[in-house]
Amino acid sequence: xxxxxxxxxxxxxxxxxxxxxxxxxxxxxxxxxxxxxxxxxxxxxxxxxxxxxxxxxxxxxxxxxxxxxxxxxxxxxxxxxxxxxxxxxxxxxxxxxxxxxxxxxxxxxxxxxxxxxxxxxxxxxxxxxxxxxxxxxxxxxxxxxxxxxxxxxxxxxxxxxxxxxxxxxxxxxxxxxxxxxxxxxxxxxxxxxxxxxxxxxxxxxxxxxxxxxxxxxxxxxxxxxxxxxxxxxxxxxxxxxxxxxxxxxxxxxxxxxxxxxxxxxxxxxxxxxxxxxxxxxxxxxxxxxxxxxxxxxxxxxxxxxxxxxxxxxxxxxxxxxxxxxxxxx
Numbered sequence: 001x002x003x004x005x006x007x008x009x010x011x012x013x014x015x016x017x018x019x020x021x022x023x024x025x026x027x028x029x030x031x032x033x034x035x036x037x038x039x040x041x042x043x044x045x046x047x048x049x050x051x052x053x054x055x056x057x058x059x060x061x062x063x064x065x066x067x068x069x070x071x072x073x074x075x076x077x078x079x080x081x082x083x084x085x086x087x088x089x090x091x092x093x094x095x096x097x098x099x100x101x102x103x104x105x106x107x108x109x110x111x112x113x114x115x116x117x118x119x120x121x122x123x124x125x126x127x128x129x130x131x132x133x134x135x136x137x138x139x140x141x142x143x144x145x146x147x148x149x150x151x152x153x154x155x156x157x158x159x160x161x162x163x164x165x166x167x168x169x170x171x172x173x174x175x176x177x178x179x180x181x182x183x184x185x186x187x188x189x190x191x192x193x194x195x196x197x198x199x200x201x202x203x204x205x206x207x208x209x210x211x212x213x214x215x216x217x218x219x220x221x222x223x224x225x226x227x228x229x230x231x232x233x234x235x236x237x238x239x240x241x242x243x244x245x246x247x248x249x250x251x252x253x254x255x256x257x258x259x260x261x262x263x264x265x266x267x268x269x270x271x272x273x274x275x276x277x278x279x280x281x282x283x284x285x286x287x288x289x290x291x292x293x294x295x296x297x298x299x300x301x302x303x304x305x306x307x308x309x310x311x312x313x314x315x316x317x318x319x320x321x322x323x324x325x326x327x328x329x
Contacts, residue, residue, distance in 0.1 A: 071112045073112075075087070077264065079266045081206055102322075102324075108313060110131070125156055132149045133147075151183060182235070185198075206219060207221075219252040222247060251267050260297070300327055306322035307319070
């Protein structure tokens, strides 16, 4: 059974966090999905004319259907990738997003930036760069003040089945698989003092369901990884040991409070394979979570602020502020 026009009006209200819907001169809401008018029954209105795909078009996707950019570059929340494809491109378009994110805890600073390409709402290709600054901890470790560990993350995500927006009459979520190839640059600490692998690949599967009537998005993600602290402390165990992939669980939820304002939270487990490796708890990993507020002042710009708890890093649990700016087309 097709989706009624009322459902699409609700969709426009739901996704106000990232983009504003366009309204044609006859008052018909143009949400831009290519399949929209094909599924509206008895509307009596023809779909608005389109000029064809372009990287400079504002994009035909409904609001927030690409999420924001994670610290690893994929479309989703700040910590967790979703099954949704980032950017605003529909099945006949391309979309592109760029972002910059900063996380500031009591001992460390993480800066992340990158971009993602949406290929016809089926494939997402992303690249991200992370700089993890040790600040004064660098002096304590004889590495120098503000010593930085950096890594590059090359990602790909493929939508397999489902459509989180169009298939409101189905319980089937949108499902996607993805991979993130991580390249850690640090040969002094990660590859030198710790002797850890500096390259690794994460694999994940994500399922995202949108409940338009409740203005609610829920997501669950399963990940296989060898990464320590998201890859910032390399991959696998010391001396080439403990190289097996470990499964991890991740989840997100977001609720629209108004057309431009959303709140939500995320949770992500970590593998904790280095605890006790050097005779202590210095390298213990704990679960990470955040609580966020997202706001879209204009269609192609979104700002996300969050309180993040990253768990233990070094000798202390790290909590602090998270801020992200995303621009998308």
